Amino acid sequence: MFIQIFGTGGTLDKLYHDALSDYQIGEPMAGELLEQGRVSIGYAVESLIRKDSLELDDADRQLIHDKVAACPYEHVLITHGTDTMTVTGACLEDIQGKVIVLTGAMQPARFRDSDALFNLGLAVGALNTLGHGVYIAMSGRVFPADQVKKNRLAGRFEST
Numbered sequence: 001m002f003i004q005i006f007g008t009g010g011t012l013d014k015l016y017h018d019a020l021s022d023y024q025i026g027e028p029m030a031g032e033l034l035e036q037g038r039v040s041i042g043y044a045v046e047s048l049i050r051k052d053s054l055e056l057d058d059a060d061r062q063l064i065h066d067k068v069a070a071c072p073y074e075h076v077l078i079t080h081g082t083d084t085m086t087v088t089g090a091c092l093e094d095i096q097g098k099v100i101v102l103t104g105a106m107q108p109a110r111f112r113d114s115d116a117l118f119n120l121g122l123a124v125g126a127l128n129t130l131g132h133g134v135y136i137a138m139s140g141r142v143f144p145a146d147q148v149k150k151n152r153l154a155g156r157f158e159s160t
């Protein structure tokens with residue numbers, strides 16, 4: 001098994017600058033997290049976009065779609081902002097023959113109490129076990145991408 005990871009930004013990759021609580025989206029953290037998790041799976045990380053997912057537009061989603069569709073690997077992990085993860089998931093539903101898992105984090109991976117490492121582990125577990133399709137791995141659960149919504153108030157993902 002080999003996992004192609006595409007970084008698209010979101011809070012998982014955010015870097016905060018103290019004084020103004022201003023942020024930038026840094027390089028994808030996924031590789032560092034997988035090293036921390038001591039995985040024995042081969043993987044490659046490619047940064048496609050570095051945006052908060054609220055700022056992703058149709059062209060960004062087309063790029064994500066085309067990169068996933070053209071990827072030679074069966075297993076694809078997308079790190080993505082949580083606010084519009086389901087919108088991007090819906091754009092990928094037509095891609096056949098792949099296990100595609102999207103995950104992200106409510107807190108930046110660079111924060112000590114971040115959920116990023118846990119969520120990434122969940123996503124890798126999902127990639128190991130699921131059949132072809134598009135999934136969202138968040139809140140300790142793996143959802144078909146078209147059967148989940150973010151509950152912003154509660155800060156978690158729930159079945160629709």
Ligand SMILES: NC(=O)C[C@H](N)C(=O)O
Pocket residue numbers: 009010011012051052053054080081082083084104105106107
């Ligand atoms: N936790 C997050 O990732 C929220 C962020 N606004 C995003 O969707 O990119």
